[in-house]
Amino acid sequence: MLKNIFLYLLCLASHFYLAQSNKINFMQREIGFFGGGSYYIGDINSRGHFLNSHPAGGIYFRYCNTYRTAFRFSLNYGEISANDANSDEANQKERNLSFSSKLYEFSSVAEFNFVEYRIGHERHKFTMFLFAGLSAFYFNPTIDLGFGKEYLSNYNTEGQAYPKIQLGIPFGIGIKMNIGKKVGIGIEWGPRKTFTDYLDDVSGSYPETPVYNSNGFNLSDRTIDGSSTFGNMRGNPSNKDWYFYYGLTLNFKLPDPNKKCHGRGKGETIKRFKIIF
Secondary structure, three states, X not given: OHHHHHXXXXXXXXXXXXXXXXXXEEEEEEEEEEEEEEXXXXXXXOOOOOOOOEEEXXXXXXXXXXOOEEEEXXXXXXXXXXXHXXXXXXXXXXXXXXXXXXXXXXXXXXXXXXXXXXXXXXXXXXEEEEEEEEEEEEEOOEEEOOOOEEEHHHOOOOOOOOOOEEEEEEEEEEEXXXXXXXXXXXXXXXXXXXXXXXXXXXXXXXXXXXXXXOOOOEOOOOOOOOOOOOOOEOXXXXXXXXXXXXXXXXXXXXXXXXXXXXXXXXXXXXXXXXXXX
């Protein structure tokens, strides 16, 4: 379903982008702050949107080149987690897996406004928008079984190592509006399609050789009755993991570096240069 939504958003974005040829071109730069939540969808939480949400935040720079389009560069922080014990499925409760991971993300996205929008403009002061782009993120799933935090990626619990820096495709939808001549606020929801199935350290089958931590605890097979066998499915490798950011944004319009200062004509500029040199 999320894949279909992503394709639909891309089609809409292309339509809005092609419609810009007759629109007013201008330059506006903004710096903004994001605050909200993060969560994940994967083998341990397969359907529950917004479940196990954690506080998330970030900072971004936005460059607007028309009233309808903009480019945003963001640094975001979040956390994801899930626990089989919270599932309604009996087989998940028996599997007894859990994890937690911090997320550090850099993303670059293009934004496409449904209607013309600009901070400080009395007419174009509200819009819904779409965004899509590319991200790079770092994750490292952990677990605490009473012996302190342990990084699951160090143990290769399914007999397979995986890189902790990955690429993703961020996209989503939001609303922006002005609250002053130089300030805007917004709200947005943004899925991240990833190309890894190990955000939660769960993907394939139980390994032939179980992996134990230094306290003798079996990290590969954590089933309640210890009944799993080599080759049995531990996760679903056909579905990659997703993570999500949602929340509020607060952005400020930066001064235009090309705008001339009032009261400083060409003659005054020449005099200032003479004084300096």
